[in-house]
Amino acid sequence: MREKILILGSTGSIGKATLEVIENQNDAFEVVGLACKGNVELLNKQIAKFKPRYVCVDDGHMRGKVHFDKTRLLSGIEGIKEMVHMDGEIVVNALPGSAGLEPTIETLKLNKILALANKESLVMAGRIVSKLLGEYKSELFPVDSEHSAIFQLLKNIGTSKIKNITITASGGPFRKHIKKALHLVSPEEALNHPTWKMGRKVTLDSATLMNKGLEAIEARWLFDVEPQNIKVLIHPESIVHGMVELIDGASLAYMASPDMKLPISFAINRGTVKPLPFAKLKLEELQKLRFYLPDTNKFPSLKLAFDALHAGDGAQVVLNASNEVASEAFIEGKIKFTDIPVFIEKTLERHEGFPVIENIETVWEIHEWAKRCTEEMLKESYA
Secondary structure (H helix, E strand, O other), rough: OOEEEEEEEEOEEEEEEHHHHHHHOOOOEEEEEEEEEEOHHHHHHHHHHHOOEEEEEEEHHHHHOOOOOOHHEEHHHHHHHHHHHOOOOOOEEEHHHHHHHHHHHHHHHHHEEEEEOHHHHHHHHHHHHHHHHHHOOOEEEEOOHHHHOOOHHHHOHHHEEEEEEEEEEOOOOOOOOHHHHHOOOOOOOHHOOOOOOHHHHHHHHHOOOOHHHHHHHHHHHHOOOOOEEEEEEOOOOOOEEEEEEOOOOOOOEOOOOOOOOOHHHHHHHHOOOOOOOOOHHHHHHHOOOEEEEEEEOHHHHHHHHHHHHOOOOHHHHHHHHHHHHHHHHHHHHOOOOOHHHHHHHHHHHHOOOOOOOOOOHHHHHHHHHHHHHHHHHOOOOOO
16 A cells, blocks of 8 residues: 655755655555645656656646646645645655745644745744644654754654764855855855755755754754754764764764755655665765864854854744845845845844744744845845
8 A cells, every 4th residue: 555645846956856755655655735836847757657646836827838647736835734734644844935834834743744945933932842742643754854863863762862963064065164154145145055956945055054043943843952962063974964972972873875865755654664776875985074163254144043043042033034035135136145144133133032933923023024024135135
């Protein structure tokens, strides 16, 4: 009996990798739903190959280009939520940005398995997601390689034995740049990651190191770890994805080739390791593994994320929303790379607080406020 799986963001890097895993585990899964933001050409190919029961596109105007039964073709966030309510035990949420939050909430309330690649769900509403996991019979498996690594390391270790957890970062395309050179980098340079092939938003966040900041916030909620016990190390080889430091001073590390199909397979198989034909780790070919402390003077976005983590729930929502707006402004060529954290910090300074948020309406109110605040400051800077 194959498990029914929905893939939200099927044409993005995580969605494509998920379908590759499913092709290699075809007896285990049936693709019943695909959701796509904009790449209709690829979506049509996926429809022809996997024959889903339902399809959802971001914009209703795209419907005419989709080669699919229009009675089963949905659109927009309401279409995604409707699809989540339909037949399917496992939901892969690989939607980019804040758009992924509502499908996460819906999936958990329906007692389904959530393979979560949308980090904004936990950054914006980690406390609420944690509460839902306690109230419902749903399960959450992280798809990020770092969190999958920590998840697997912690599986058989009691929390009383843990001192710190460490997530690693490649350092992005500007690891070797001097600080004064960063204001000259272009969007094209920032979107050229040296190790991973990811979507535009995640790739830029990796260049600013905001991605690691968001992952630290995720880790706080996923593993119920205090902020001071979450560490980040730069690891250019991207072989060690996560480490756990024990109270006796020893450390356990999870090592794997930088291939997202490994954590994806682990997540959609409900936390079970399955055979995969993809990139194998050959330790004999590794010359060295390097680790450095991140330079938060050169990459202040990481420090801002940790500051927000210590400040509480509202600051985390503001950080995420402001980062979305400022990052898009950089990609559009309106501001410099080094301006991104400046606008985020200014927005955080204008926020009132809200250290604890327990309802989704407040999350969205703060999210919209932070977006407007950053957009207004951007407009003032253009004038």
